[in-house]
Amino acid sequence: MLPGLHPYALLLGYARRRWTGWGLILALTLGATMLGLLAPFPMKVLVDQGLSGIPAQDPLAALAVSLASGRPTVIVGIAVMAGLVVFAISSVLEVVLTIAWVRVAQAMVYDLAADMFARIQRRSLLFHARHPVGDSLARVTGDSWAVQTVVETLLLRPGQALLMLGAMVVVMASMNVELTILSLAVAPVVVVASYLVGPPTRRVSRRQRDLESALQSHVQRILTGLPVVQSFGQEDREQGRFRNVAAAVVRARQRSRLIGGVADLTSGLAAAIGMALVLYVGAQAVFDGRLTVGALLVFVAYLRTLQGQFRALVGVYPALQAVGGSVDRVMEILDARREVDDSLAWMTLGRSRGEIAVEDVTFGYEMGRPVLRGI
Numbered sequence: 001m002l003p004g005l006h007p008y009a010l011l012l013g014y015a016r017r018r019w020t021g022w023g024l025i026l027a028l029t030l031g032a033t034m035l036g037l038l039a040p041f042p043m044k045v046l047v048d049q050g051l052s053g054i055p056a057q058d059p060l061a062a063l064a065v066s067l068a069s070g071r072p073t074v075i076v077g078i079a080v081m082a083g084l085v086v087f088a089i090s091s092v093l094e095v096v097l098t099i100a101w102v103r104v105a106q107a108m109v110y111d112l113a114a115d116m117f118a119r120i121q122r123r124s125l126l127f128h129a130r131h132p133v134g135d136s137l138a139r140v141t142g143d144s145w146a147v148q149t150v151v152e153t154l155l156l157r158p159g160q161a162l163l164m165l166g167a168m169v170v171v172m173a174s175m176n177v178e179l180t181i182l183s184l185a186v187a188p189v190v191v192v193a194s195y196l197v198g199p200p201t202r203r204v205s206r207r208q209r210d211l212e213s214a215l216q217s218h219v220q221r222i223l224t225g226l227p228v229v230q231s232f233g234q235e236d237r238e239q240g241r242f243r244n245v246a247a248a249v250v251r252a253r254q255r256s257r258l259i260g261g262v263a264d265l266t267s268g269l270a271a272a273i274g275m276a277l278v279l280y281v282g283a284q285a286v287f288d289g290r291l292t293v294g295a296l297l298v299f300v301a302y303l304r305t306l307q308g309q310f311r312a313l314v315g316v317y318p319a320l321q322a323v324g325g326s327v328d329r330v331m332e333i334l335d336a337r338r339e340v341d342d343s344l345a346w347m348t349l350g351r352s353r354g355e356i357a358v359e360d361v362t363f364g365y366e367m368g369r370p371v372l373r374g375i
Helices: 006-016 021-039 041-051 058-067 072-121 125-130 133-141 143-175 179-182 189-195 198-224 225-233 235-287 293-314 318-324 323-335
Strands: none
Touching: 006 021, 006 072, 006 143, 006 323, 021 072, 021 143, 041 058, 041 072, 041 198, 041 293, 058 072, 058 133, 072 133, 072 143, 072 179, 072 323, 133 143, 133 198, 133 323, 143 179, 143 293, 143 318, 143 323, 179 235, 179 293, 198 225, 198 318, 198 323, 225 235, 235 293, 235 318, 318 323
8 A cells, every 4th residue: 555545544444343334425416426416407498498488308397397287386385495495305405414424523523533632642652752741632532533534524525526427417418518618618727726726725624633732731731830830920921832832833824725715715716617607608599599598597506516426526626635634634643653562571481490590780761871880
């Protein structure tokens, strides 16, 4: 396995433990996708058949016209009610899907936190002497949430986006191939923008998590030794240190938001240009009689959803870079080698008689820093 893929593969392993929850999530995602495809069609029926009296060309429109016996006012009522029903069912599915995902995600987070806690407990005293308690606490309680982001970014979000993108491209192409090609023309710009912001996003993310951990460690250390701080009157100095670290955290977050804002601006501009092209060419098609007004409205609705799903798909790389700092800190715990090899600390002695004398022994946890001398 490639070194860069190992952390994510390890974290994805926590998703396999919750396969029953993922089955429910998959079923709900399929249902939400189908309803997402149906959502714009009541508007098409309302405009084309209800207001314009255009003969129905698709099965859903024909069904509405048949139920209304061709009366325009009844067609409008059916279209409005159908839109409300689709919205209500979609809302219920989204709520259930959110609840299912939260349950699965929190279970994965607690599984990872438990594994990290077990590893930290078994680290040597040398490790704990070098690492503040606050840093270990931040890793267990904060960085463990990286597993939720990684699984969501690599499994849930791409799965939903690809399913919706594939279905929408097929439906949009069946309506108008030329407009579909224009809709996809802005994709390379969004991909390049997302790729360029990836590396700086990861560096800023790691810097931010380290600073937040340092801030938590500072608070833990000062509160633990508060009697000493007060005895020497060092409250103002420690307050100044806290403010310096907090200011550094704020600057790191600002840089992170700035990088994300530039990427959003670039992708948003590309999407706006694509929308403008589709509206212009689509209006010409309406003038020429090759497209109805209702079909153009449905196509624009699909395009907005398509652009949102595409941004979610290409946003996988920046999202992984943004959580990369926490992933690195998690892997420093899970992949760390033991500082003391217990297998070398034991030996079997045969039966013997005599005495053991220990003279002039020097002992320490680190090379060159003895804590006992001349024992």
